[in-house]
Amino acid sequence: MLKPLLVVEDDPGLQSQLRWCFDGFEVQIAGNRTEAMILMRRFRPRVVTLDLGLPPDPGGVTEGLATLTEILQFAPETKVIMVTGNDDRRNAVAAIGLGAYDFYLKPIDAEVLTLVVERAHRLSELESENRHLQQQIRGDLPLRGVIAASPQMLKVCQTVEKVAGTNASVLILGESGTGKELFARALHEMSQYAQGALVAINCAAIPENLLESELFGYEKGAFTGASKQTRGKIEYADSGTLFLDEIGDLPLSLQAKLLRFLQERVIERVGGRETIAVDLRIICATHQNLQARISEGLFREDLFYRISEITITLPPLREREGDAILLAKAFLNKFNEELGKSLRGFTKDAIEEIEKYHWPGNVREIESRVKRAAIMAEGQHITISDLDLNLVDDEIQSAPATLQEARLRAESQVIRRALIQFDGNISLAAKELGVTRPTLYGLLEKYHLKAVSKE
Numbered sequence: 001m002l003k004p005l006l007v008v009e010d011d012p013g014l015q016s017q018l019r020w021c022f023d024g025f026e027v028q029i030a031g032n033r034t035e036a037m038i039l040m041r042r043f044r045p046r047v048v049t050l051d052l053g054l055p056p057d058p059g060g061v062t063e064g065l066a067t068l069t070e071i072l073q074f075a076p077e078t079k080v081i082m083v084t085g086n087d088d089r090r091n092a093v094a095a096i097g098l099g100a101y102d103f104y105l106k107p108i109d110a111e112v113l114t115l116v117v118e119r120a121h122r123l124s125e126l127e128s129e130n131r132h133l134q135q136q137i138r139g140d141l142p143l144r145g146v147i148a149a150s151p152q153m154l155k156v157c158q159t160v161e162k163v164a165g166t167n168a169s170v171l172i173l174g175e176s177g178t179g180k181e182l183f184a185r186a187l188h189e190m191s192q193y194a195q196g197a198l199v200a201i202n203c204a205a206i207p208e209n210l211l212e213s214e215l216f217g218y219e220k221g222a223f224t225g226a227s228k229q230t231r232g233k234i235e236y237a238d239s240g241t242l243f244l245d246e247i248g249d250l251p252l253s254l255q256a257k258l259l260r261f262l263q264e265r266v267i268e269r270v271g272g273r274e275t276i277a278v279d280l281r282i283i284c285a286t287h288q289n290l291q292a293r294i295s296e297g298l299f300r301e302d303l304f305y306r307i308s309e310i311t312i313t314l315p316p317l318r319e320r321e322g323d324a325i326l327l328a329k330a331f332l333n334k335f336n337e338e339l340g341k342s343l344r345g346f347t348k349d350a351i352e353e354i355e356k357y358h359w360p361g362n363v364r365e366i367e368s369r370v371k372r373a374a375i376m377a378e379g380q381h382i383t384i385s386d387l388d389l390n391l392v393d394d395e396i397q398s399a400p401a402t403l404q405e406a407r408l409r410a411e412s413q414v415i416r417r418a419l420i421q422f423d424g425n426i427s428l429a430a431k432e433l434g435v436t437r438p439t440l441y442g443l444l445e446k447y448h449l450k451a452v453s454k455e
């Protein structure tokens with residue numbers, strides 16, 4: 001992927017020379033401060049080359065220095081390289097005092113300037129890697145509130161940690177109740193936008209005629225009932241994260257408007273003329289198949305690419321090996337506390353059922369079933385009947401297609417149950433299953449199961 005580089009230069013000759021001289025970079029050219037700030041917001045380049053003499057003061061330094069200050073206020077970690085005339089050395093040094101990374105004296109030698117830019121870029125990458133590692137060491141980077149141990153979910157968590165520090169747009173896919181909003185919040189909290197707000201809006205829950213003003217705001221008198229100027233959700237999310245849930249339900253007319261915003265990073269309120277710059281990170285989620293909606297002409301392909309620079313797919317709970325029981329136990333602890341109960345755990349049958357159940361409502365369903373069970377339980381352990389699972393429907397829904405699949409699934413379930421029952425002790429689990437230890441090891445490998453052995 002090409003790295004963004006912002007070149008702020010008002011001379012058309014130099015603009016065209018600089019546009020093509022940096023290999024490996026996607027060069028964006030700004031001719032003045034306003035354009036520079038729009039491109040900063042849109043591309044968040046790590047490195048900027050900045051001409052000291054910019055209009056309206058091309059012969060002086062005031063505008064160049066003001067642009068430097070504004071860039072650093074917006075993104076203090078940016079490496080700004082001042083490009084100046086030979087007689088401007090003193091001012092270039094002053095710019096370093098203001099926080100510029102380096103200066104480069106004209107005339108421009110493309111090869112040398114490329115080296116300076118590359119070095120600045122590498123340094124910036126190392127610095128942000130370092131910041132990230134520091135945060136990890138300090139333990140600042142847990143995915144807050146996320147309970148997961150299955151390999152499928154650990155992979156998702158790793159992806160989230162990797163993309164959190166970037167400004168890439170993220171599309172979270174998954175069935176209802178899989179944790180899309182929870183992950184959007186975790187992403188926001190770990191990102192550079194965490195100081196701002198996370199503003200969430202459910203595109204499916206708001207009628208089409210209200211959604212536009214809800215998102216973009218409106219001016220007084222824009223329509224009947226618009227009695228005062230009102231900011232929209234996008235404006236509220238400035239410097240933060242905009243979370244558009246159920247993006248698949250966004251009407252086509254608003255898809256065009258949202259796309260325009262994502263390209264230009266400016267909005268106009270309904271009934272207004274003023275353009276307002278907004279800097280935010282966008283995260284979208286949907287349980288719908290967007291590709292199918294694109295082929296039906298219900299979703300714009302260009303918008304799809306804009307919102308899905310990174311796609312994270314949350315697997316349904318039934319595909320997360322071992323997570324159902326982990327979540328059930330965690331929710332039991334939570335509800336024990338909330339309800340002032342001291343339930344010890346689940347009966348063997350209940351554990352087996354939790355493992356086997358299809359969980360059509362995913363994590364949301366397991367949370368509410370455990371809550372119900374904690375309220376209803378009469379003994380010290382939660383039983384199957386306390387959980388009140390819809391077992392008949394579930395058996396039909398989750399039944400395997402072939403007999404061979406059914407046999408494999410049953411074998412893997414029985415093994416998992418024995419491992420849970422004996423806390424990963426291979427000897428005891430093997431005895432319960434009526435097989436030898438080597439056979440059990442062979443089966444663990446076959447089903448990609450892991451036991452934390454306490455032998």
Ligand SMILES: Nc1ncnc2c1ncn2[C@@H]1O[C@H](COP(=O)(O)OP(=O)(O)OP(=O)(O)O)[C@@H](O)[C@H]1O
Nearest residue numbers: 145146147148175176177178179180181182363364
């Ligand atoms: N891995 C997890 N660990 C702990 N709690 C979770 C996890 N995943 C989801 N939850 C909890 O389950 C509930 C549903 O999650 P969430 O609202 O994020 O799902 P969703 O995918 O956005 O659902 P919908 O598509 O219906 O809006 C929330 O209470 C959330 O905190």
